[in-house]
Amino acid sequence: MYSLALGAFALAMAGCGGKKEGALETPAPSASAPAGKTVDAATAGEVTGTVKLDGPAPKMKAINMAADPACAKAHTSPVTNEEVLTGDDGTLANVVVYVKSGLDGYSFPAPSTPVKLDQPGCRYHPHVIGAQVGQNIEVFNSDQTIHNTHLSSKENRELNQSQLPGAQPIEKSFAREEIAIPVRCNVHPWMKAYMAVLPNPYFQVTGKDGAFDLKDLPPGTYILVAWHEIYGTSEQTITIGPKESKSVTFAFKASAAAGD
Amino acid sequence: MDTTPNRSLHKYAIFTALSTFFLLIAGALVTSNDAGLSIPDWPLAYGSLVPPMVGGIRYEYIHRVVATFVGLLTIGLATWLWRAEKRVWLRWLGLAALGGVVAQGILGGMTVRMYQPPAVSAAHATLAQLFFSTVIAIAVFTSAWWQNELVEMEDRGAPRVRCLAIWTTVAVFLQLILGAAFRHNGFGIIPHLIGAAIVTILIFLTAGALKRHFSHSRPLRKCARLLRILIGVQLLLGAGAWWSRVYSAQFPQPIAVMVTLTVVHTVTGALVLAAILVTTLVLYRILGVGVGTTMADSDSSATTERIAQ
Incomplete structure (x- = not known):
């Protein structure tokens, strides 16, 4: 009897959870909106900038890959965590910089080119990716070992799929904006990545130089956001005139991790 | 039906309880190693009976194997009690244990198929303790001293x-x-x-x-x-x-x-x-x-x- 009661309780509670793979999913309005305004290249401007970390970057811990010899063999030198990756002058990598609002009325069809995510040497590469709503994401396994790809999405369909060495890429697209979907491999618990799904093409993920360049922005006032997995989000409002270029700097405080 | 204490049945119940304790350890290792979703399919593992034993798969797979063993032991316990036990309530307790282990298997499968929702995972962990308690109680009830005047x-x-x-x-x-x-x-x-x-x-x-x-x-x-x-x-x-x-x-x-x-x-x-x-x-x-x-x-x-x- 207790088994039935617990099972029913669990089923009932599970029904309150997020969307699951295979569940009916209605595309978000932004993904299915009728064709709206298009950007006039003649008046479009540009926002460039840099993301910095204010303060000393935390020392990243070494990853122990002994649990899978195939992973350990893939590296000749110690591998460290990629949560906080900085370049010269404290520039911060793996930050998604995107336009949060100010593009009402515009329509941005999803690019036909897929975004690629690979797992060489039991690490996700790149560590953070950005894709547009509806754009295909392909997850490859170029390793000589097995992986599972677990996308613990809250706004889109959750996914957990295995991938044997040399298997076909996992293809996935998302119907809703979400920043950012954690990607995990539970076979190798150190493997973590993030997928940012955005409703427009005005986003970039910074490299070690912390730089971003959002081109072809129509004139207007926008909220620009920088998101980092540890330091959270930072917003700035900017106004772009016709053919205008503006430079913006985001600075995250090293002592202000999102979880603090 | 025999009315004297069945020492073999009591020892079998103790063995089932000990095996369940090892199952609790195996389950706790899965959670602590964050390996619960390392095998995305259930009841098979990567489409086969024996998956590649690397990384988190080792913990999850061992947990499934020990769980299967405990499930089989529980089937044996419930059957033995049903056939040999004179106390009707204890026979039903054996069946309750069997129901518990079946439900536990289903909850385990649900945690995998539903990507570990907290409610299902917590229910799985809770039922594990309840099942362990049930088997412990059966071991106590089948002992000779419990049945003595x-x-x-x-x-x-x-x-x-x-x-x-x-x-x-x-x-x-x-x-x-x-x-x-x-x-x-x-x-x-x-x-x-x-x-x-x-x-x-x-x-x-x-x-x-x-x-x-x-x-x-x-x-x-x-x-x-x-x-x-x-x-x-x-x-x-x-x-x-x-x-x-x-x-x-x-x-x-x-x-x-x-x-x-x-x-x-x-x-x-x-x-x-x-x-x-x-x-x-x-x-x-x-x-x-x-x-x-x-x-x-x-x-x-x-x-x-x-x-x-």
Whole structure:
């Protein structure tokens, strides 16, 4: 009897959870909106900038890959965590910089080119990716070992799929904006990545130089956001005139991790 | 149907309980190593019976194998009880254990197929403790001393020691649910800490009552000492497990000290439950449920010594 009661309780509670793979999913309005305004290249401007970390970057811990010899063999030198990756002058990598609002009325069809995510040497590469709503994401396994790809999405369909060495890429697209979907491999618990799904093409993920360049922005006032997995989000409002270029700097405080 | 105690059945029940304890360890290792979703399919593993044994797959697969073994043992236990046991309620308890293990398997599959929703994972962890308690109780009920003719002792405690032990058992079980919910991200730590305080008080009250009212009884003195030791160790382990979780947060993967402390804390919780449950059952057996023959303290000592053998 207790088994039935617990099972029913669990089923009932599970029904309150997020969307699951295979569940009916209605595309978000932004993904299915009728064709709206298009950007006039003649008046479009540009926002460039840099993301910095204010303060000393935390020392990243070494990853122990002994649990899978195939992973350990893939590296000749110690591998460290990629949560906080900085370049010269404290520039911060793996930050998604995107336009949060100010593009009402515009329509941005999803690019036909897929975004690629690979797992060489039991690490996700790149560590953070950005894709547009509806754009295909392909997850490859170029390793000589097995992986599972677990996308613990809250706004889109959750996914957990295995991938044997040399298997076909996992293809996935998302119907809703979400920043950012954690990607995990539970076979190798150190493997973590993030997928940012955005409703427009005005986003970039910074490299070690912390730089971003959002081109072809129509004139207007926008909220620009920088998101980092540890330091959270930072917003700035900017106004772009016709053919205008503006430079913006985001600075995250090293002592202000999102979880603090 | 045979009415004499079945020693083989009792030993089999003990073996099932021990196997279940190892299953609890295997399950706790899965959670602590964050390996619950390392095998995305169920009941098969990567489409086969034996997956590649690397990384988190090892923990999840071993857990599934031990669970299957315990499931088979439980089928045997329920069948044996049904065929050989004269007490109808105990036969049904065997079936309840079988239902529990089947439900537990389904919940395990649900955690995989539904990507570990906290409610399902916590229910899986909770049912594990409930199933363990059921098998422990069956082992107690099938023992020879449980089935011996005993002269009842008197419960002179106020509140009655039996009631105190029952409430302590319930509190420990609820505390294990809170622990499971915390471990599977259903709740924060606060409810579990409050539960720890309540359980500690109740266990010390129960142990104190046992010592005061049954000091002449070596088995009950042992129960009292065991409960005190277990709760003390469990509190230290809980503090250690919490520290290790905070400390390991800066690491990119589960670290050995965190895995060890959280797993030992989890299974010691199961031992606390088993200890208080056995204590309660022993109390019920020797104190009786209703009005029975009361014996002098000097005699009761000998009786309880006999019971424990």
